[in-house]
Amino acid sequence: MEIKITRAQTLKEKPDSSTLVFGQSMTDHMLIVDWDEGQGWHDARIVPYGPLSIDPAAKVLHYAEEIFEGLKAYRTEDGSIQLFRVKDNIERMNNSADRMNLPKIPEDLAMQSILELVKLEQDWVPSEKDTSLYIRPFMIGLDAALGVHSSHHVQFIVIVCPVGAYYPEGLNPVKIYVEAEDVRAVKGGTGMAKTGGNYAASVRASDRAERNGFTQVLWLDGVHNRYIEEVGSMNVMFKINGKIVTPDLNGSVLPGITRRSCIQLLKDWGYDVEERRIDVDELFAAAESGALEEAWGTGTAAVVSPIGELARKGEEVMVSGNKIGPITQKLYDELTGIQWGRIADTHDWITKVC
Numbered sequence: 001m002e003i004k005i006t007r008a009q010t011l012k013e014k015p016d017s018s019t020l021v022f023g024q025s026m027t028d029h030m031l032i033v034d035w036d037e038g039q040g041w042h043d044a045r046i047v048p049y050g051p052l053s054i055d056p057a058a059k060v061l062h063y064a065e066e067i068f069e070g071l072k073a074y075r076t077e078d079g080s081i082q083l084f085r086v087k088d089n090i091e092r093m094n095n096s097a098d099r100m101n102l103p104k105i106p107e108d109l110a111m112q113s114i115l116e117l118v119k120l121e122q123d124w125v126p127s128e129k130d131t132s133l134y135i136r137p138f139m140i141g142l143d144a145a146l147g148v149h150s151s152h153h154v155q156f157i158v159i160v161c162p163v164g165a166y167y168p169e170g171l172n173p174v175k176i177y178v179e180a181e182d183v184r185a186v187k188g189g190t191g192m193a194k195t196g197g198n199y200a201a202s203v204r205a206s207d208r209a210e211r212n213g214f215t216q217v218l219w220l221d222g223v224h225n226r227y228i229e230e231v232g233s234m235n236v237m238f239k240i241n242g243k244i245v246t247p248d249l250n251g252s253v254l255p256g257i258t259r260r261s262c263i264q265l266l267k268d269w270g271y272d273v274e275e276r277r278i279d280v281d282e283l284f285a286a287a288e289s290g291a292l293e294e295a296w297g298t299g300t301a302a303v304v305s306p307i308g309e310l311a312r313k314g315e316e317v318m319v320s321g322n323k324i325g326p327i328t329q330k331l332y333d334e335l336t337g338i339q340w341g342r343i344a345d346t347h348d349w350i351t352k353v354c
Ligand SMILES: *Cc1c(COP(=O)(O)O)cnc(C)c1O
Pocket: 070, 194, 230, 232, 233, 234, 235, 254, 255, 256, 257, 258, 259, 298, 299, 300, 301
C-alpha cells in the first residue's frame, strides 16, 4: 500500500539524549491507517504528530476496544538503524486483535508502516549508550455509538519517541511485593492480549506497592491466588537449584518476546528451562533455604530487571544478596549486544531499517 506523507511544517527541538524520560518526547510525525468494515485497510498516511479528533461516543473511550505493541529501533555503532524481532510484535498484535475482536492487519502493511515511520524519523533515533527509539503501534475502535459491539471503523496508529535506559541509575535490583488482593488477568479473560484494560486493572496495586516503597508487584493467578504470573508489566524468571523456571503461557500470562528470547538464549547456553506453574509458597521456601539463586523480570522497556527483594504480608526475603546475579547480567549483556549490533545475530532476530 502506498503511504502518503504530509510533512510537519516546523520540526521540534530534539531532547537531550542523556536525560530522556521514558515515553515523554514524541517525534514530529505519526502514522495512521483506517479500517472500515467491507472496505478493509485504506488511506495509510504519515502526518504531523498531534491530537486525534475522535467522537466522544467512540468505543475505545467507553469499552476499551484497544490493543497495542511496544518495540524499539536501535542505532548501531556504524550509524545504521535496526529493529529486534519486529515480526513477533506484529504476530502478537494480530493475536491480540483476535481476542479483542478487532481486525487483523496484514503483516506486510504493519511492517511497511513501522519501517517507513522510523525511516522518516531516523534523526530521532539517539546514539548515546542504552538509548533507542521506542515504537508504539496501537489499534482503536472508533464507532461513534454506545452499544457494545465490535467496531466497524478502526484505526491503526504508530507513534515513536526517543528513550533512555529504563532505569537511569543502572541495573539495580528492585523490591517486589506479592499482590494478594487484585489480579491482573484470569484464564479466559484478556491476559494473553496486549490490551489497555489489563493495565487499567493493574494501576491500583502498582500504586499501592509504590507507596509502600516497592518498585512493582508480583501478580498471582486469579483463580487460586497462589501461582506466579508476572512482575509488574514484565514476565518473570527464577533460577532455583541451577534450573531456570518461569510461569508457563497459561492464557493469562502475556507471551513476552523478551521472555521468548531469554528462553532461547538460556537453552543455547545449556540451561534447563522449565515453563510451569510456580506456587508462591515454593518460591518463598526456595528463597528461605537458599535454593533461589536469582530472580528477574523481562520486557522490551527494561530488557531484564533483577529482583533483589521479595515481600509479602509478614515475610521479606532477599534474593542474590540484593545484587544482580550472573545469569541476569549475562542475559542483559547478550540481548542488548544483539539489539545494538555489538553481538552477531545468529537467530535472525534483526531487521535493518536503514
Ligand atoms: C508487553 C508486556 C510484557 C513484555 O513483553 P515483551 O514483548 O518482552 O516486551 C510482559 N507482560 C505484560 C503484561 C506486557 O504487557
